[in-house]
Amino acid sequence: MSKSGKSKAGLLHWLTEAQLAVYLLDDRRRIRFFNRGCESLLKVAAGEMIGKVTSFGGDHAEQPDAMWLTRLGAPPACYHGQQARIPLVIDNSLDQIIRFYPLINEQSLVETILAIIVHPLDEDQNFIESLSRHRKLQLLDNMGSHATQGHKKLIGESILWMKICRQIQLAGNTKMPMVITGPQGSGKSHLAGHICRIEQRAIVMEPTLEYLGHEPIVIDCQQTRPDDVILEILRIQSAWEQHGSVRSGKAAVHPDIIIESVDLLARDGQSILCQLFKGVNFNSRLIVTTRRCWNELQSTDIFTREFAFLVSGLVIELPALIERGSDDLLQLAHYFLEQQNGINARQLTGLSSGFSNALIEYHWPGNIEELEDVIITASQTAQGIYLEKDDLPFRFRMGIDAQQLKDVGNEPGGFQPVEITEYLERHERELIQNALSHFGENKAAAARALGMTRARFYRRIEQLGL
Secondary structure (H helix, E strand, C coil): CCHHHHHHHHHHHHHHHCCCEEEEEECCCEEEEECHHHHHHHCCCHHHHCCCECCCCCCCCCCCCHHHHHHCCCCHHHHHCCCEEEEEEECCEEEEEEEEEEEECCCCCEEEEEEEEECCCHHHHHHHHHCCHHHHHHHHHHHHCHHHCCCCCCCCCCHHHHHHHHHHHHHHCCCCCEEEECCCCCCHHHHHHHHHHHHHHHCCCCCCEEECCCCCEEEECCCCCHHHHHHHHHHHHHHHHCCCHHHHCCEEECCCEEEECHHHCCHHHHHHHHHHCCCCCCCCCEEEEECCCHHHHHCCCCCCHHHHHHHCCEEEECCCHHHHHHHHHHHHHHHHHHHHHHHCCCCCCEECHHHHHHHHHCCCCCHHHHHHHHHHHHHHHCCCCEECHHHCCHHHHHHHHHHHHHHHHHCCCCCCCCCHHHHHHHHHHHHHHHHHHHCCCCHHHHHHHCCCCHHHHHHHHHHCCC
8 A cells, every 4th residue: 555545544443433523424414434433422323424415404303223214414504615613502502613624625615524512612603602592492393302203393583583482482481371373474383382282391290180182273264164163163062062071080180282374263163162262171272374474353343352352362364574674584494494304315516696686676466375386496406506697487587577577567757658468568568488498399388387387388389470
């Protein structure tokens, strides 16, 4: 063996046996090296980690080593060549730091990331303390809590979102009924379920109690016929009356009830719920959601006075996504991307600046649900390791075009007289051409993207002379 070969072998042996915790990530986020120091510190064998895909704050609910795969992932900036450091959660304590050093190849691309786990120095303690309180809780919740795996998280650090997080914390510690309002797609259903799970994580199972289910009972008044909503509420009432102390001699613990689109709930259903929640041994929480302003709803005759009083213990008003600012928007986008990395074999590193800027410029009428759909669709069509602007779904780009057109029309002096038929045909021709180009002249796919039947699409192509 040559002298250089012996030196390399000696270095590898030293790194492998060193007590300093060192591991390597490749450009696909897979662990390629995991030394004895890592095994000793993290109490996990190298054979169980090498080859596994990491993520930065994402979910790996189906993998046995999910906890470490989410804790050891490098921030997206590292794959752009930037050094980084993050706190490492061990035994619910932020007492270690991971330093990431990108190793760049001859093509100026990040080929490997060297990660070293160290005890925090004084400046590292300051770094940890500079993290917001919510960020620390988010690290513990996203990376270390088994009870929340498999569920979406609450992501965001804007001032507006922090106020809501304080309300959520208050709500999770009580059985107080509550109303969650917000525009379509803002996360009302997810938040209601999250609040119920906060309470579940705090439950200590007692043999003297009978648990009648842990997952909340969800009734969507928009998706369910009014008569079926009433029948479902009656079924719940009947089932709970037959369980608990009457049947087993134990006190019953009831699951929470979530009523979605409560402004569509018939007054008969409201009356039954009021009777249900008057039960002496009844200990469930009622959460209702609506897109409409709660104060305005209370001024109508939609609700009985008794029902409005029953549910109005706490009102949480969710903002539109655009009101939360670009930082929350991009955090959510990265989170949804990590979710896709957790379920897809092909791994994506992050968002390009062009992709991120396009997200920031958009008004997001569909809010968080629309953002998630955009990230899912883009990740399925992306060709590189980053989501690029060209990967944005066709519907999103149509939305950007419509938004720009609206913005121009709303500017002072922005209106210019135009022949409306000619203008609409010109814009429609451009949209159809863009759709055909995007889908490789596949007319069926282009028609679906534009929300048109194939027959109508062919007629418009002929009429527009395309």
